[in-house]
Amino acid sequence: MESKQDFIKHTMEKIEFPEEAREVFLHLCSKIEGKKEFRGKFTELADRFMDGESESVFEELDVLAETMEVPTYTMSMMLLLWCSEPLYEKYNWEDISEDIFWDTIYDLHCKLMECYEVYGVWGTFVRTWYPGFYEMTRFALGRLQYEYSDFLLEEYKAGGNLVKKGDRVINMHIPSSGSFSLEKRLDSYKRAYEFYKEDFGDRPIPMVCDSWLLYPKHREFLPEHLNIRGFMEDFTYIEGREEETFSNAWRVFGKDSDKAPSELPQNTSLQKAYAKYLMAGGKTGSGYGVFFFDGEKIIR
Numbered sequence: 001m002e003s004k005q006d007f008i009k010h011t012m013e014k015i016e017f018p019e020e021a022r023e024v025f026l027h028l029c030s031k032i033e034g035k036k037e038f039r040g041k042f043t044e045l046a047d048r049f050m051d052g053e054s055e056s057v058f059e060e061l062d063v064l065a066e067t068m069e070v071p072t073y074t075m076s077m078m079l080l081l082w083c084s085e086p087l088y089e090k091y092n093w094e095d096i097s098e099d100i101f102w103d104t105i106y107d108l109h110c111k112l113m114e115c116y117e118v119y120g121v122w123g124t125f126v127r128t129w130y131p132g133f134y135e136m137t138r139f140a141l142g143r144l145q146y147e148y149s150d151f152l153l154e155e156y157k158a159g160g161n162l163v164k165k166g167d168r169v170i171n172m173h174i175p176s177s178g179s180f181s182l183e184k185r186l187d188s189y190k191r192a193y194e195f196y197k198e199d200f201g202d203r204p205i206p207m208v209c210d211s212w213l214l215y216p217k218h219r220e221f222l223p224e225h226l227n228i229r230g231f232m233e234d235f236t237y238i239e240g241r242e243e244e245t246f247s248n249a250w251r252v253f254g255k256d257s258d259k260a261p262s263e264l265p266q267n268t269s270l271q272k273a274y275a276k277y278l279m280a281g282g283k284t285g286s287g288y289g290v291f292f293f294d295g296e297k298i299i300r
Contacts, residue, residue: 005029007085014102015109021122028070028078038068046082054131073115073123080108080130087134094136103140104133110175117254138173141195142188143180145173149208152288156206158236159299161292163206169290170196172209176251180227185234193295204292204299209235212248214287216240221277223269235289236300242285246278 149171
């Protein structure tokens with residue numbers, strides 16, 4: 001690529017940013033590059049972010065955003081786009097496939113669309129989610145994302161396999177990038193097994209997920225045809241937790257998440273089921289699930 005702006009433009013096209021969003025970030029990139037003071041500070045922040053200094057970088061980024069009269073959410077995404085080039089170089093250095101890089105960085109698209117849906121701003125309101133991607137501890141392998149974690153329960157056994165509290169496991173995340181059908185999930189589990197199997201001695205890998213998607217009471221009110229229900233059945237054990245407020249309401253209802261239950265949109269099967277459940281006084285929550293995967297199938 002000939003310039004920073006060229007790589008950012010290529011990245012946004014590759015990960016399917018809407019045209020309006022591309023224009024916003026290319027204009028901001030030109031503004032940063034067009035003034036020595038801005039470029040110097042932004043380059044410094046980007047270098048420090050890639051070196052793992054995210055907390056202090058975010059604080060100074062907010063100051064720069066205010067100086068340049070740019071929304072913080074937009075400036076945060078600008079930093080991530082700017083750093084996509086050194087991250088790409090790190091993938092090459094570590095000999096990790098370009099496909100994995102693009103699948104992983106596609107998360108920027110997911111968070112961009114969530115930010116626009118909830119706040120009407122092109123950017124991201126979850127920038128603290130990203131150090132793991134840029135430190136290369138979290139990867140997208142097909143439809144799902146994975147990283148190392150420690151097992152949180154006392155122990156779990158299945159098919160002669162055992163995992164105990166504190167043991168290394170693979171923790172998965174589900175970005176908001178469309179359908180996660182059984183076919184796509186199994187494809188991702190298989191990719192994850194190939195990616196991590198050497199670290200587990202080619203044994204079945206314990207995979208876990210801690211998410212609102214695994215709230216056990218979903219079985220009581222979500223339609224069986226929803227992929228959330230299918231995803232729950234992949235796990236051979238789920239431990240649930242109840243919460244006082246629906247902290248993940250924005251994931252279901254977007255910008256309308258603060259409305260009273262009777263006023264929530266009901267445009268999808270998920271929204272209809274949740275709205276009805278909340279109107280009836282239902283409590284929400286999350287779940288921690290686990291299963292072993294041997295490279296081909298879930299071990300039960």
